[in-house]
Amino acid sequence: MTHTTWTTKAPDQEIGSGDASRRPRARSGPLAGIKVADFCWMGVGAVATRLLADFGAEVIKIENRKRLDMPRRLPIYKGEVRSYGAEDPNPDPNKGGLFNNYSRNKLGITVDMADPRGRELVLELIDHCGVVTENFAPGVMERWNLTYPELREIRDDVIFARMSGYGHSGPQAHYRSYGPVVQAVSGLSFNSGLPGREPSGWGQSYMDNQAAYYNSAGLLLAIYQRMLTGQGTEVDVSAVEAGIGLLGSDLLDTVVNDRPSRREDYPRGNRLEHPTAAPHGVYPAAGDDQWIAIAVFKDQEWKTLRTVMSDPAWAGEARFATAADRVANADELDAALSAWTRDRDKHDLMHLLQGAGITAGAVQNSRDLAEHDPQIAARGTFFELDHPVIGPALFEGFPGQFGTSKPDHWRSAPLLGEDNDYVFGELLGRDRATLDRLSAEGVI
Amino acid sequence: MTGARVMNGASPLASLTVVELAQSPAGEQTGKCIADLGAHVQKVEPPGGVASRHTGPWAHGQEDPDQSLEFWAYNSSKNSRVIDGSSEEDRLRFAELLADAQVLIVEDRGWLLELGVDLDELLVQRPDLIVVSVTPFGLTGPWKDYRTSDLVALAAGGTLNSCGYDDHSIPPIRPGGNQGFQLGASFSWCGLLLALIERERTGRGQLVDVSVHESNAVSGELANPYWFYPKAIVQRQTCRHAQPEPTQPALFECGDGNYVYFALILAEHKAWKSLLGWMTDLDMAADLTDPAYDEIAHRQQQFSHIQELIEVFFLIQDADTIYHEGQRRGLPIGRLNAFEDLPHDVHLQERGFFVDLPTPDGDTVTYPGLPYRFTSFQTAPGRPPRLGEHDEPARSAHSGGADHG
Numbered sequence: 001m002t003h004t005t006w007t008t009k010a011p012d013q014e015i016g017s018g019d020a021s022r023r024p025r026a027r028s029g030p031l032a033g034i035k036v037a038d039f040c041w042m043g044v045g046a047v048a049t050r051l052l053a054d055f056g057a058e059v060i061k062i063e064n065r066k067r068l069d070m071p072r073r074l075p076i077y078k079g080e081v082r083s084y085g086a087e088d089p090n091p092d093p094n095k096g097g098l099f100n101n102y103s104r105n106k107l108g109i110t111v112d113m114a115d116p117r118g119r120e121l122v123l124e125l126i127d128h129c130g131v132v133t134e135n136f137a138p139g140v141m142e143r144w145n146l147t148y149p150e151l152r153e154i155r156d157d158v159i160f161a162r163m164s165g166y167g168h169s170g171p172q173a174h175y176r177s178y179g180p181v182v183q184a185v186s187g188l189s190f191n192s193g194l195p196g197r198e199p200s201g202w203g204q205s206y207m208d209n210q211a212a213y214y215n216s217a218g219l220l221l222a223i224y225q226r227m228l229t230g231q232g233t234e235v236d237v238s239a240v241e242a243g244i245g246l247l248g249s250d251l252l253d254t255v256v257n258d259r260p261s262r263r264e265d266y267p268r269g270n271r272l273e274h275p276t277a278a279p280h281g282v283y284p285a286a287g288d289d290q291w292i293a294i295a296v297f298k299d300q301e302w303k304t305l306r307t308v309m310s311d312p313a314w315a316g317e318a319r320f321a322t323a324a325d326r327v328a329n330a331d332e333l334d335a336a337l338s339a340w341t342r343d344r345d346k347h348d349l350m351h352l353l354q355g356a357g358i359t360a361g362a363v364q365n366s367r368d369l370a371e372h373d374p375q376i377a378a379r380g381t382f383f384e385l386d387h388p389v390i391g392p393a394l395f396e397g398f399p400g401q402f403g404t405s406k407p408d409h410w411r412s413a414p415l416l417g418e419d420n421d422y423v424f425g426e427l428l429g430r431d432r433a434t435l436d437r438l439s440a441e442g443v444i
Numbered sequence: 445m446t447g448a449r450v451m452n453g454a455s456p457l458a459s460l461t462v463v464e465l466a467q468s469p470a471g472e473q474t475g476k477c478i479a480d481l482g483a484h485v486q487k488v489e490p491p492g493g494v495a496s497r498h499t500g501p502w503a504h505g506q507e508d509p510d511q512s513l514e515f516w517a518y519n520s521s522k523n524s525r526v527i528d529g530s531s532e533e534d535r536l537r538f539a540e541l542l543a544d545a546q547v548l549i550v551e552d553r554g555w556l557l558e559l560g561v562d563l564d565e566l567l568v569q570r571p572d573l574i575v576v577s578v579t580p581f582g583l584t585g586p587w588k589d590y591r592t593s594d595l596v597a598l599a600a601g602g603t604l605n606s607c608g609y610d611d612h613s614i615p616p617i618r619p620g621g622n623q624g625f626q627l628g629a630s631f632s633w634c635g636l637l638l639a640l641i642e643r644e645r646t647g648r649g650q651l652v653d654v655s656v657h658e659s660n661a662v663s664g665e666l667a668n669p670y671w672f673y674p675k676a677i678v679q680r681q682t683c684r685h686a687q688p689e690p691t692q693p694a695l696f697e698c699g700d701g702n703y704v705y706f707a708l709i710l711a712e713h714k715a716w717k718s719l720l721g722w723m724t725d726l727d728m729a730a731d732l733t734d735p736a737y738d739e740i741a742h743r744q745q746q747f748s749h750i751q752e753l754i755e756v757f758f759l760i761q762d763a764d765t766i767y768h769e770g771q772r773r774g775l776p777i778g779r780l781n782a783f784e785d786l787p788h789d790v791h792l793q794e795r796g797f798f799v800d801l802p803t804p805d806g807d808t809v810t811y812p813g814l815p816y817r818f819t820s821f822q823t824a825p826g827r828p829p830r831l832g833e834h835d836e837p838a839r840s841a842h843s844g845g846a847d848h849g
Contacts, residue, residue, distance in 0.1 A: 030642035043665070055638055076666070081674045083687040087711060097673030098666070148819065167817065172791035176776040179665075180684065180694070184705040184778030187786060189683060191620035192607065198695055199703065199780060200617045201683030203606030204665040210623075211815075213630035218816050220637035221481065225456035225820060227644050233820035241797050241815035244786060248469065248621045252513040253501040254783035255798075255810040261783040270595060270618045274500035274514060280595065282604070282615035289612050293599035350600075359591040361600035363616055366671035366678070369602050369661050378585035381658045382668075394672040399631050399658030400582065403567075403650030405642045 019388065022411055024107060024422050029056025029408045034223060035129035037122070038062060038106065041069040043179065043205055044239065045135030045163050046102035047212035052219060053105035054398060054407040060107045060125065060423055061414065065442070071099035072416070078390060093416045094389040100413040104385060104395055108414025109423045113144055115443045124428050127154050130232075133219065135163040138173045148234040157232040159222045163215045167238030177239065179205020186243025190261065191250055194269040210246060211239035249274070271330060278326035279305075282363060283338050285346035291363040292346045294337070294353065299323060301358055308356050309340055347372065370394060387412035420444050446829045448482045448521045453821025455482025460640075462486065462547040464522065465559075467494035469594075469622040470578045470656050471551040472518035473629035474636065478547075479521035480814055480825045486541055486834070487522040488559070490529070493831045503803070509831045510804045516828045520801065520811070524829035529558035542566075546649075547574045547636065553583075563651075573649040574639040578632040582655030592656060597624030601660020606667055606678055606686035610693075616680060627663050628656035692751055695780075702763035703780040706770065708754065710743045718773045719754075728757045804830045 026032070034057040038049045041063075053059040063069060068091070075082040076097040082088070093099075112118040126132055132151055134141055141147060141162075151158045162168055165177025165185075180202070183189045189201035218235045226232055244251070254261045270281040270293075277297045285292045296302050299322070306315045314320075314336045319329045326333050341349060346362035353360035362368065369376055376382060379401065382394045390412070398407055424430045424444060438444045448455070460483040464475040472494075479485040489497075496518060497509035504511070525541065528534045538559045542548065550556055553563045567575065577583055580592030595618050598604040603624070608616040635652040643649055662668075670676045670688060678686035683695040684707065694707040709715060720737075723729040730753055736742045743750065758766055763779045770777035781789070787798050787810050801811035804827065813824055 030638050030645065051634060076669045076673050078673045079675075081676045081688050083689045083691055097669045101669050101672070166791060167795055167815075169817075170791040170794040172771070175771045176774060177778070178776060180705050180707065181776050181778035184703075184780045187781050187783055188619065188621065189705065189778075190703075190780045190782050193617060193683075194609075194614070197609070198697070199683055200607060200609050201695070201705075201780075202619055203608070203678070203680045203684070203686035204603070204667065205685070206603075206619070206623070206663075206665070209663045209665060210626070210630060213627075213634060214815055216634050217477065217630070217637060218818075220634060220641065221456060222818070222820075224637060224641050224644065227641065228456050231820055233818050235819075236817040238795070238797075238815050241792070241795075241813070244792075244797070244812050245815055246621050246623065246626050247783065247812070249499075249501055249513040249517040250620060251783050251786070251812065252503075252517055252809075255787055256503050256513060256516075257501065257505070259501075267620050270615065275498075277593075282595070282599065282618075284615070291599070291604075291615050293595045293604065295593040295595050297593070354587075354590045357591070359593050359596050361592070361596035363599045363604050364602050365605045366602060366664065366667045367675075369668065370671055373600075373661070375581055375585045375587040375655075375657060376661055379582055379655065379658060381655075381661060390673075394668075396662035396668055398635075399628075399660075399662050400635055400652060400654035401584070402635070402639070402652055404646075404648060405635075405638050405650060405652075 022388070022418070024058070024419060025410065027056040027058060027408050027410065028406070029054075030405045031223070032056035034058070034131060036060060036131040036133055037126045037129040039132070039134035039136065039141075040163070042071070042135065043102065043208035044212045044215065045133065046071065047209060048135075048163060048215035048219065049106070049133050050102060050104065051216040051398070054409065055405065056408050058107065059105070060109060060129065060419070061103055062122065062125075063108060063110050063416065064112060065110045065416065066112065068093050069099060071102050072096045074098050078393075092389065097390065097393065100387055100390055100393060101395060103413035105408070105410060106414060107419040107423060108417065109420050109444070110417035111444050112442060117438065117443045119144070121424060121428065121444070123154060125423065126151060126158070128427060130155050130157060131159045131161070131219070131223070133161045133163070137176065138164055138168050152232070155232070157226060157230055159219070159226060159232050160234040161215065161219045161222065162234065162236045163211065163239070165239045167241065168236045179208040182207040182211065182239045182243055186240045187247050187251065188243050191247065191267050193267050195265050195267065199267070207239050207243050211237065211242045214242045276323045276327055278323060278330050279333050279337050281334055283334070283341040285341055285349060285362070286343050287346075290346050292341055292349050293361050293363060295359040297359070302326070304356050305353070305358055308352060308358070312340070383409060385409060385412040388415060417444065446521060446523055446833070447484070447826045448480050448823040449826055450482065451822040451824060453818070455821050455823055457481050457483035460484065460547065461545045462549060463488060463542055463545040464549040465555055466549055466551045467496055468551060469518050469625035470628035470632065471549050472496060473626060474576060474578060474632040475522060475549050476518050476520055477629070477633040478636065480823060481816075482821075482823050485522040486545065487519060487524050487829065488527050488538065488541070489524055489831060491526055497831060503809070519828040520825035522829055523834035524832055525834055526832035527559060529555075529560070535560035546572070547576065549576045549578070549632070551578055553577070567651055571648055572643070574636065574643060574652065575649070576632050576636045576639070576652045576654065578628050578654045578656065580655070581657045583653045587657070594618070594622045594624040597628070597656050597660050601627075601657050602664045602667060603660050606664060606680050608680040610682045610690070612680070624660055625656060627659040628654060631659045692747060696755060696758040698758050698763040698766055699760055700762040704758060704763050704766050704770075705778045705780060706775065708750070710747065711740055713740075715775060716743065718775055722769065722773050723753070723757055726757070728753070728760070799824050801825060802827045804828070
């Protein structure tokens with residue numbers, strides 16, 4: 001590539017952000033040395049590239065000051081309780097907790113792609129990085145002439161990871177989607193609820209997370225392949241298809257056995273058809289809207305549960321004798337068990353039942369997870385990082401432990417444009433005067 | 445033939461041999477993810493087969509270990525080897541199998557021990573081996589011996605607290621499809637790939653200790669940030685985001701009895717204009733054409749009235765029409781597809797998503813393909829194996845790679 005417009009930084013010039021602890025540094029982890037020009041935004045893309053940033057990749061998040069990333073706008077602020085829809089009309093882009101959660105360990109730059117000077121910088125950044133990620137609506141990268149063949153002209157070994165609701169081919173590729181739409185279309189909302197009622201679906205954008213994890217895997221596989229062969233690839237992941245892949249044997253029961261899923265006894269709520277299990281459900285516990293899940297699969301477990309309950313007379317009745325009996329009389333069984341659980345603390349009950357060898361779990365909320373779950377605490381699942389505007393905050397880490405591939409949590413999410421000087425100055429060689437001019441003219 | 449079908453290119457996993465000791469969707473799906481993309485996954489089963497082979501539903505109602513759809517769902521593209529831990533000869537076979545492998549997926553170290561292998565010793569003896577352990581709560585910590593199921597994983601991990609109905613006399617409702625386990629599988633699969641990359645750089649393997657509980661605990665989307673920042677607990681609401689406060693319903697019943705999901709964000713002027721134009725075209729806009737509705741504040745004041753009109757507007761149309769016409773008008777509307785709808789979806793058909801999967805009987809069935817389209821290589825799932833199908837002639841087939849196509 002040639003650069004005719006801009007002078008390069010003289011070696012002795014000082015360019016960098018004010019807070020030394022936030023300055024980009026060499027990273028550790030299996031992905032150290034991997035660099036990503038990251039166009040991702042919203043939830044699914046940001047979560048996908050977060051895994052790369054956690055494990056050492058230099059993920060450079062490309063933002064546009066004129067169109068703030070939605071998680072920067074969403075009012076999940078310290079000390080202010082607002083619902084998702086009650087958006088702050090004049091948000092501080094550096095205050096959003098969701099953005100902080102999604103973009104930790106990443107660098108942040110701002111650039112106006114509509115300005116030819118902005119585009120020039122981005123092309124150079126792509127050449128520098130060699131991995132490009134995006135989850136725009138189909139057509140955006142095409143409008144910028146940043147398709148895979150065009151990216152390969154910049155770098156033959158480029159990895160181009162595309163993440164969208166419907167994938168980049170087919171008649172509905174341009175359909176608008178976000179988590180709940182993907183869940184609806186893929187069948188993941190239909191299969192959740194009580195029989196005879198409207199679907200209860202999901203209380204979250206489940207597919208923003210699950211599609212993100214599949215996108216992370218696709219990216220890791222592409223990186224692995226390039227390490228083995230030197231060859232790049234485009235990878236196009238469809239969230240709807242990832243969702244269908246998660247439906248499991250209920251889907252096969254319909255497409256293999258022609259058994260309609262639109263039927264009176266489906267979906268089944270908290271009960272199972274396969275394997276036979278009873279009691280199997282969510283039962284009330286002491287307190288307002290507190291619950292415990294109990295799953296009994298084997299006769300021996302039922303005997304144990306009877307013992308734990310001090311063998312009440314109802315539990316010895318013939319109608320609950322075998323698994324088939326208990327399933328046939330599940331309504332009565334659930335009512336009787338609920339009477340036993342109702343006044344007990346959900347955590348005490350969980351430990352009592354688990355201690356006896358019965359599969360049970362308190363329905364935990366986020367306060368329980370963060371403050372009362374000794375397993376999360378012992379494993380260090382949540383960790384804390386400081387942030388210049390937000391202050392110290394908790395984050396959700398990788399849900400497992402590695403022998404050697406440790407995550408490298410070096411910094412909370414970037415302030416808007418925080419790393420412009422580092423990326424455009426130190427990495428791409430623009431001098432101070434050029435950076436000031438680009439900034440003043442709104443290019444970066 | 446089992447094994448992933450290679451459509452073009454060469455899979456970067458083609459030279460990878462994996463031994464899998466798994467019988468829940470967490471470990472089985474981990475193995476499936478890499479098997480469908482070309483890795484050679486040797487599924488070890490006890491005599492009689494793993495638990496998933498004994499779980500329905502059954503293909504055409506045949507209660508047979510080779511006809512379990514639960515098994516088919518999570519075990520495509522794998523080989524099956526029956527190994528009896530009580531047989532000295534079989535334990536030797538297992539040791540040979542493991543010696544040939546670069547990755548071990550394991551759910552239960554007790555089962556591994558029955559096959560003659562202590563996990564800690566194995567990690568010392570095989571520093572090059574990647575061991576992916578996926579367990580209910582992880583290998584360490586005060587709850588490490590606790591048991592789980594899909595329902596319990598969703599409950600303890602927090603997801604269940606967000607799912608259910610507006611009516612809170614109804615308990616939280618488990619979303620279908622073993623998603624509690626699936627979340628564990630997603631992280632096992634990513635952890636495995638991270639470990640492969642590390643080994644490529646250093647030559648070292650390692651233990652990847654994934655917890656299904658933690659996988660759920662980090663996947664609640666807004667729930668944890670709402671606690672981490674404003675210290676709010678989200679409340680479940682029917683088929684829409686759990687929030688600190690109740691929001692408007694987003695699920696609409698249509699004239700044909702099906703449902704669509706549509707969350708109208710009143711602050712989005714473009715979406716409002718699009719919806720209004722659509723309602724006007726069908727002569728259903730009523731008083732919403734009043735210029736007062738151009739103001740966001742007025743729309744917000746009148747939200748329940750607007751919501752009622754939208755309910756009626758959707759009730760006079762069928763879900764398919766609403767879905768496609770709404771999307772044509774740029775609105776993010778989703779039809780709540782039932783399973784029988786999916787193979788008929790023209791978009792999925794054009795992308796070739798569903799594949800004809802051969803069955804152990806030589807029949808073919810419709811099966812979901814992969815959500816990935818790589819330009820450098822492409823594979824499709826191969827069929828699930830019959831119990832013990834690859835026991836003989838195991839070694840010769842392995843060395844020639846003839847049992848994969």
